[in-house]
Amino acid sequence: MLLRRAVRRLNRYLRPDVTLLLGDLLDDGGGNGARNLLCEAPGGPFRQKVPGTISPRAALAAIVDEIESPTIVIPGNHDGDADRFYEDFPRPALTLDVAGVRFVSFVDPEEPGWNARRTRRDLDRLREARRGHDGPLVCVQHVPLLPPGRSDCEFNLTNAEEVIEVCRAAGVTLTIAGHYHPGTPLVREGDMAFVAAPGLCERPFPFCIIDLEEGRASLERHELALPAGLGLFDFHTHTEFAYCSADMEMSRAVSLAREFGLAGMAFTEHSGQLLFDGETYWSGAFLPDGIDHPKGVRDRTDDYLARAGDFAEHRTACGLEADCDFKGRPVIRPQDRDRVQLLLGAVHRLPELMRPRPDPAKTAAEFMSLAERFVRSGIGVLAHPFRVFSRAGMEAPREAFAPMVRLLKDAGVAAEVNFHDQNGPQADFIRMCVDEGVKLAFGSDAHSLSEVGEFAPHLGLLEEIGAGPEALARPEDLVRGWPW
Numbered sequence: 001m002l003l004r005r006a007v008r009r010l011n012r013y014l015r016p017d018v019t020l021l022l023g024d025l026l027d028d029g030g031g032n033g034a035r036n037l038l039c040e041a042p043g044g045p046f047r048q049k050v051p052g053t054i055s056p057r058a059a060l061a062a063i064v065d066e067i068e069s070p071t072i073v074i075p076g077n078h079d080g081d082a083d084r085f086y087e088d089f090p091r092p093a094l095t096l097d098v099a100g101v102r103f104v105s106f107v108d109p110e111e112p113g114w115n116a117r118r119t120r121r122d123l124d125r126l127r128e129a130r131r132g133h134d135g136p137l138v139c140v141q142h143v144p145l146l147p148p149g150r151s152d153c154e155f156n157l158t159n160a161e162e163v164i165e166v167c168r169a170a171g172v173t174l175t176i177a178g179h180y181h182p183g184t185p186l187v188r189e190g191d192m193a194f195v196a197a198p199g200l201c202e203r204p205f206p207f208c209i210i211d212l213e214e215g216r217a218s219l220e221r222h223e224l225a226l227p228a229g230l231g232l233f234d235f236h237t238h239t240e241f242a243y244c245s246a247d248m249e250m251s252r253a254v255s256l257a258r259e260f261g262l263a264g265m266a267f268t269e270h271s272g273q274l275l276f277d278g279e280t281y282w283s284g285a286f287l288p289d290g291i292d293h294p295k296g297v298r299d300r301t302d303d304y305l306a307r308a309g310d311f312a313e314h315r316t317a318c319g320l321e322a323d324c325d326f327k328g329r330p331v332i333r334p335q336d337r338d339r340v341q342l343l344l345g346a347v348h349r350l351p352e353l354m355r356p357r358p359d360p361a362k363t364a365a366e367f368m369s370l371a372e373r374f375v376r377s378g379i380g381v382l383a384h385p386f387r388v389f390s391r392a393g394m395e396a397p398r399e400a401f402a403p404m405v406r407l408l409k410d411a412g413v414a415a416e417v418n419f420h421d422q423n424g425p426q427a428d429f430i431r432m433c434v435d436e437g438v439k440l441a442f443g444s445d446a447h448s449l450s451e452v453g454e455f456a457p458h459l460g461l462l463e464e465i466g467a468g469p470e471a472l473a474r475p476e477d478l479v480r481g482w483p484w
């Protein structure tokens, strides 16, 4: 799940030119477990990719395969035999040129004390690596190569001084390694820099982004866990009850929320999906009449509320994401209003958008007229406020931003910050909300476990608009009975 989350962040937000995985991908890659131990049974996190049972290493390789940038994967001392390792992972070319940078990979044999040594053959290869390339040269290996005495890391190549000499002669800009879980800062010596990247496996699950600008390396640390002390709450997650769930499971979502440092989370299942069968929901046939729609009823609301209630002592709130019907009413049974602690409201469709060629001006007018009623209907958060436009391939109507902010403010409804779609919210609109004192609610809109509490882009947006944590709604503002 860690790796999936890292891959998602890389692919969606960070978009590196190349991704390096520097070994120790498994704890016991040499033992029988790595090949023979059966991974989580069907129903586990890999069920969509690989039906049946697969080895943990193959399961990891399947996730690594989802990385959109070129990747270089190097085995570490925990990964067992390199040839066996490369039966599952792609073996990197000895040199790889990406974005004007040449990467030279090494699998150095292990030495006592969890050190390693660069072989004569690999030193020769390093001497040759400069040939035909005048851009930056980067060495990639598992055990760190560091100038002796320049770092707290107790591991090194046993012939480090000689290797550094050869690196210098070849004009190496940077060497990057793994192995040492705390990681090192960039150690600079002359024109060369040395670094051990931190281990993703330990909280707060760090990794680093290295920039090479004009041959000079700089390093930025990222963490998968949320920044401590902000007390962030995820106001929008889906569950195994969603027709559109990838792999959500309430029990696992709760433990991941804790692992990544969320102060709490709300389950907010689609009300329309709980009330109607898949065909009726996806066709939108229920929207003209909302809860009064007589056909395709398949009510699972009671089951959902009972199941969500089971997790109450785990700092979770039981909520709903109510669809807005075509009269501007939330699709929620009257008896359920008092049973949920949080009601998100979402405009997912509009009558005009059901037409073959919807007109943007009519769509905007219809949206605002439904919103007038919907925002005042008792919802606590307006989910993904203008997303209905981007989903329809239209620009959000900027002239509607100010009236929407007024409406939210009057009704005391929070505006959700939701990046579930690639584009995310309109920064101008969010800034206007903050300026007018409309509270912001962070929602992951998780449909897969790797998304729960993923607020890296949310926090980035807050920084971009110059807003602080005081702009955020607290759970006690929005969740009925919180904390109980």
Ligand SMILES: [Fe+2]
Pocket (backbone or CB within 6 Å): 023, 024, 076, 077, 078, 142, 178, 179, 180
């Ligand atoms: Fe290692």
Ligand SMILES: [Fe+2]
Pocket (backbone or CB within 6 Å): 321, 346, 348, 383, 384
């Ligand atoms: Fe939604």
Ligand SMILES: [Fe+2]
Pocket (backbone or CB within 6 Å): 236, 238, 321, 445
């Ligand atoms: Fe949602």
